[in-house]
Amino acid sequence: MRPLMIAACFALTTVAFTASAQDAAQAPAAAAAATPAPAAQGNADKGRQLTYTCQGCHGISGYKNAYPNYHVPKIGGQSAVYLVNALTEYKKGARKHPTMQAQSQSFSDQDIADIAAFLSALK
Missing domain, CATH: 1.20.5 (Single alpha-helices involved in coiled-coils or other helix-helix interfaces)
Known part of the structure; x- marks a missing residue:
């Protein structure tokens, strides 16, 4: 045993x-x-190309707001950190807005960084 x-x-x-x-x-x-992975560095030139759909609603310089009866925030000149966080939250569904969720789904993390770099540089 x-x-x-x-x-x-x-x-x-x-x-x-x-x-x-x-x-x-x-x-x-x-x-x-x-x-966490290091944050992507944004490229403002690429961001300029990606923001063509943002221009109609958000009133980026030189464009008029397509929906004057609705409050749509102006995002030109906004903090890059804020823009990255907002787009990422829309993409993940943490922020609810059907149009913004649909738009953000098509963006990669690099696209979001590029968009934030461009928009945050606007005055």
Whole structure:
């Protein structure tokens, strides 16, 4: 009976050690996955091209608001951080507005950074 107990203890120790080693190996990967990716650097020239659909509603310089009876915020000159956060929240569904959600779905993170770079540079 004694050899059986030794074998059982050995098996449990081996399983515990293997599980501990797997947890230790996965910890750096989990930490790396939890670290947010660096924010994309925006390119204002590309952002200018991407904002053609924004111009009608948001009254960017030189354009008139297509919906004068509705309050639509002017986004030209707004903070880049604010614009990135707003577009990202629309894209994820955290902010609710059907038109803005539809528009933001087509943008990558780089597109959003480019749009924010262009719009934030406007006066």
